[in-house]
Amino acid sequence: DIQMTQSPSSLSASVGDRVTITCQASQGISKYLNWYQQKPGKAPKLLIYDASNLETGVPSRFSGSGSGTDFTFTISSLQPEDIATYYCQQCGNLPYTFGQGTKLEIK
Amino acid sequence: QVQLQESGPGLVKPSETLSLTCTVSGGSISGYYWSWIRQPPGKGLEWIGYIFYSGSTNYNPSLKSRVTISVDTSKNQFSLKLTSVTAADTAVYYCARQRGGGMENWGQGTLVTVSS
Numbered sequence: 001d002i003q004m005t006q007s008p009s010s011l012s013a014s015v016g017d018r019v020t021i022t023c024q025a026s027q028g029i030s031k032y033l034n035w036y037q038q039k040p041g042k043a044p045k046l047l048i049y050d051a052s053n054l055e056t057g058v059p060s061r062f063s064g065s066g067s068g069t070d071f072t073f074t075i076s077s078l079q080p081e082d083i084a085t086y087y088c089q090q091c092g093n094l095p096y097t098f099g100q101g102t103k104l105e106i107k
Numbered sequence: 108q109v110q111l112q113e114s115g116p117g118l119v120k121p122s123e124t125l126s127l128t129c130t131v132s133g134g135s136i137s138g139y140y141w142s143w144i145r146q147p148p149g150k151g152l153e154w155i156g157y158i159f160y161s162g163s164t165n166y167n168p169s170l171k172s173r174v175t176i177s178v179d180t181s182k183n184q185f186s187l188k189l190t191s192v193t194a195a196d197t198a199v200y201y202c203a204r205q206r207g208g209g210m211e212n213w214g215q216g217t218l219v220t221v222s223s
Contacts, residue, residue, distance in 0.1 A: 032207075032208055034209040036152075036210075043201055043213035043214065043215055043216050044201075044210070044213060046209050046210060046211050049207065050209075055211070087151065087152055089152070090208075091208020094165055095154055095167040095168060096154040096208060097154065098151055098154070099151075101151050101152075
């Protein structure tokens with residue numbers, strides 16, 4: 001299985017801050033990396049697919065980049081409603097695997 | 108907008124079989140891959156497996172010996188069976204529609220507790 005290592009595991013930032021989360025795959029997965037947002041008690045929501053493509057309806061402050069083994073997820077200006085846990089997920093190889101999550105809090 | 112809804116018992120006894128159904132509304136089950144994902148309380152996400160509308164499947168090797176996913180296109184439903192459950196199978200179970208390898212639509216999730 002491909003292991004997905006996400007960092008940091010938790011993050012505290014202020015409204016308006018630029019926030020960056022990284023995800024590293026244990027082997028190359030080309031562009032096949034997705035990012036999800038999960039709010040408490042809710043299902044995850046797909047934000048970014050294929051490393052850098054913004055899902056329809058998702059605000060443009062969210063972005064993703066990377067390929068191969070190293071990927072980055074960025075919120076350009078943190079908003080209060082962005083408080084959630086964020087997960088990366090690789091779909092380059094079966095079985096699909098997720099990172100352990102990054103819990104984002106407001107400072 | 109397609110909607111997914113999980114249904115099934117919320118409590119299963121150890122060693123028994125967990126059975127869940129996902130009903131798809133607002134769209135056809137045909138033409139897509141459909142996945143099950145689970146999340147133990149307070150923990151991360153684990154992909155269980157997927158089924159194509161035609162019936163072909165792929166399972167996570169960690170669960171493969173105990174998992175069966177099936178589809179009923181006439182009812183616009185797909186189902187999960189997990190045998191010989193233990194407390195480690197206690198989780199929120201989600202169904203989802205895939206686009207490529209990403210889960211673009213999710214059900215709200217259903218908590219299944221394994222306990223006697």
